[in-house]
Amino acid sequence: MTYVCNYSILRFLPYPETGEFVNIGIVLLASNGEFRYKIAPTRQRVTRFFPTLDYKVYLRARNEVDQEFVRLSGFFAKHRQEMGVLTSAFRHLIHPRETMMRFSAPGTITTDNTSEELEALFEHYVNHSFATKEYQEKVLERQLGQLLTASNLKQRYTEQRLGNSDYDVRFPFVMMDEAAAIQAIKPVFLGQNEPGKIYEHGDAWVSKVRRLQSAQKLALDTLFIAEPPGSSAPKLLKAYDEVTDELAGYLGVRVVRSDLPNGQLVHEIRRGIPDARH
Incomplete structure (x- = not known):
């Protein structure tokens, strides 16, 4: 009925x-x-x-x-x-x-x-089931763009695809020096409500980083700004920690939490910019 x-x-x-x-x-x-x-x-x-x-x-x-x-x-x-x-x-x-x-x-x-x-x-x-990880990451990218603008840094970055003719990866904020990428910043959403989904999305980025490193096409500094789970459930936090630790294990790759105060986020961004560019 x-x-x-x-x-x-x-x-x-x-x-x-x-x-x-x-x-x-x-x-x-x-x-x-x-x-x-x-x-x-x-x-x-x-x-x-x-x-x-x-x-x-x-x-x-x-x-x-x-x-x-x-x-x-x-x-x-x-x-x-x-x-x-x-x-x-x-x-x-x-x-x-x-x-x-x-x-x-x-x-x-x-x-x-x-x-x-x-x-x-x-x-x-309430749970925003319509908000996919792609949607969430667009929100994070918009917020980061606003932060860069407020910090007088936005003009130094452009969206770029890093890689070669066989394989490339989109980064929304890349600082270039002629043909070389000095810094690449990517907000990544790892706040899914199931450990398997965190591993799935995180592993996709681990794979991308590995391929770019093999091709020697990573930026000198690659900074992931990672959204953590909203819940303190141990399994979710374990998945988040494992994924972020694996990403940070690659040379030149750093990971920080997206919920850091804005001042700390800007400090982490500036830390990856060569002194000559400050």
């Missing part, structure tokens, strides 16, 4: 003055009376977006809204046959309020499985 579902995105907005928020959950009411919800279990998404925020503020707000959802689940179950009552309660739940936890305007979708639909909405709006 197909059900019509109303849903809304739960957002955490600690500073109303800026209007910035992080999507942290989904609530859903189906036409068969089912009420479902899901909230992100970890705080990393929020603390990384709002680094100056005391994480306890978020945890307290999340626990309060979670308790409210538990209470509402009982109410919805008790009145499951009264769709008018449920619809009114759902609208009251997502009504705009001046609090840190807010809801998006409601959306409508049809499904024959409300549980799967909740997961799909959560993956899309």
Whole structure:
């Protein structure tokens, strides 16, 4: 059977003055009376977006809204046959309020499985399932370009393909000296949510570096700015460490984390530029 579902995105907005928020959950009411919800279990998404925020503020707000959802689940179950009552309660739940936890305007979708639909909405709006590693790396490249511009370095770099007629690799930021590459910088996304995916993407770059080194076409300094996993899960961190250690094992190759303060990132970039170019 197909059900019509109303849903809304739960957002955490600690500073109303800026209007910035992080999507942290989904609530859903189906036409068969089912009420479902899901909230992100970890705080990393929020603390990384709002680094100056005391994480306890978020945890307290999340626990309060979670308790409210538990209470509402009982109410919805008790009145499951009264769709008018449920619809009114759902609208009251997502009504705009001046609090840190807010809801998006409601959306409508049809499904024959409300549980799967909740997961799909959560993956899309909270976990950004549409954001592939290619998308993530474009974001990292854009951020790095902004940092280079702010540091008066951007004009020294161009996008180049390093290699030869048989094999070449794209680097978004390369400093050239006549025909030789002095420095090549590549943001790389290693924040996947499965160890196998981190190894897969990391190994692809290890292979590229190995081939360029064999052809003697690596830049004098190759700097990878690597996005680490958002989770502290040991298996993810182990995969990240193994990949970055292997990359850094090649002569002239360095790896730094993308979440370093901007000042440290600029220092690492400048460290690979010959003194004559400073």
